[in-house]
Amino acid sequence: MVFPEYRPRRMRQNSAFRSLIRETHLSPAQFIYPIFVMPGKKVREEIPSMPGVFRLSVDQLAAEAKECLKLGINGVILFGLPEKKDAMGTGAHIKDGIIQRAIRELKNKAPELMVITDVCLCEYTDHGHCGCLINNSVDNDATLEILAKTALSHANAGADMVAPSDMMDGRVAEIRATLDENNFDNIPIMSYAVKYASAFYGPFRDAADCAPTFGDRRSYQMDPANSREALREATLDVDEGADILMVKPAVAYLDIISKLRDEFDLPIAAYHVSGEYAMIKAAAEKGWIDGDKVMEETLLSIKRAGADIIITYFAKDMARLLQK
Numbered sequence: 001m002v003f004p005e006y007r008p009r010r011m012r013q014n015s016a017f018r019s020l021i022r023e024t025h026l027s028p029a030q031f032i033y034p035i036f037v038m039p040g041k042k043v044r045e046e047i048p049s050m051p052g053v054f055r056l057s058v059d060q061l062a063a064e065a066k067e068c069l070k071l072g073i074n075g076v077i078l079f080g081l082p083e084k085k086d087a088m089g090t091g092a093h094i095k096d097g098i099i100q101r102a103i104r105e106l107k108n109k110a111p112e113l114m115v116i117t118d119v120c121l122c123e124y125t126d127h128g129h130c131g132c133l134i135n136n137s138v139d140n141d142a143t144l145e146i147l148a149k150t151a152l153s154h155a156n157a158g159a160d161m162v163a164p165s166d167m168m169d170g171r172v173a174e175i176r177a178t179l180d181e182n183n184f185d186n187i188p189i190m191s192y193a194v195k196y197a198s199a200f201y202g203p204f205r206d207a208a209d210c211a212p213t214f215g216d217r218r219s220y221q222m223d224p225a226n227s228r229e230a231l232r233e234a235t236l237d238v239d240e241g242a243d244i245l246m247v248k249p250a251v252a253y254l255d256i257i258s259k260l261r262d263e264f265d266l267p268i269a270a271y272h273v274s275g276e277y278a279m280i281k282a283a284a285e286k287g288w289i290d291g292d293k294v295m296e297e298t299l300l301s302i303k304r305a306g307a308d309i310i311i312t313y314f315a316k317d318m319a320r321l322l323q324k
């Protein structure tokens with residue numbers, strides 16, 4: 001059937017028809033909200049390059065958790081600004097580290113909320129790289145043990161899931177083995193399987209104070225030009241025991257999300273990162289775009305590409321819009 005017998009516009013004539021044939025839906029239950037935790041008391045500090053996103057001290061977390069739950073968001077991912085940094089990123093795995101305290105507070109005050117932790121060293125090293133250095137280069141194998149220790153310390157504090165974002169080779173297997181040896185075989189790993197060396201992380205690095213003091217992350221994060229390599233990275237993480245595969249960033253990499261969706265049967269998460277959020281906020285503040293509409297269209301594109309789960313700074317805003 002072709003025009004004039006077939007007319008696609010028939011199914012678009014009003015919102016009842018449009019919603020009847022809508023293929024993609026957003027649900028707050030599949031959003032994960034990132035939270036930045038910092039030392040101090042009663043701190044609620046807006047991040048300049050991420051309007052609407054705050055650095056919070058531990059005592060502010062319960063209120064934030066309750067707000068998320070009320071909006072139907074069931075999970076948060078935590079990033080920490082430690083009191084002290086050192087060459088080995090020790091602050092990442094100490095018992096009373098910022099994240100460990102944050103996890104205990106959240107599990108105490110809002111036990112239903114899923115607490116996911118970012119497992120990486122860049123916020124904890126004084127050089128800002130995601131692993132420890134040997135001769136000024138990030139040493140893969142020496143870093144694995146510290147990452148596994150970090151994941152274990154999160155599980156010990158009560159985390160529900162760990163999410164390694166460092167991009168060292170072999171870290172999923174190392175973390176899985178360490179968790180299993182310590183009776184945490186019920187803690188899943190959401191692997192940042194496909195993480196590109198992206199300039200879209202700029203605002204996050206201000207927020208979490210974790211820009212490298214020299215060089216860049218291109219010897220461990222992926223080259224934005226590569227897509228076959230994404231499949232290879234994801235395959236390795238599946239074989240090492242990942243439970244969820246993540247692609248990061250999201251919008252500039254929708255083709256990668258779609259490819260992973262076709263090739264793998266694990267749940268796929270997409271990280272709609274800080275720069276992607278900041279661009280929409282900035283253009284909306286200038287009055288150049290309708291922020292709410294662009295937010296919804298953007299998150300829909302990520303879902304339509306094949307992501308099940310979206311990690312986004314828009315989680316609360318989008319959940320509120322869906323309630324209207």
Ligand code: PBG
Nearest residue numbers: 120122165200201204273274275
């Ligand atoms: C830690 C980490 C980063 C992000 C998440 N985990 C920064 C980086 O890799 O440089 C970025 C998230 C964002 O931009 O929103 N390695």
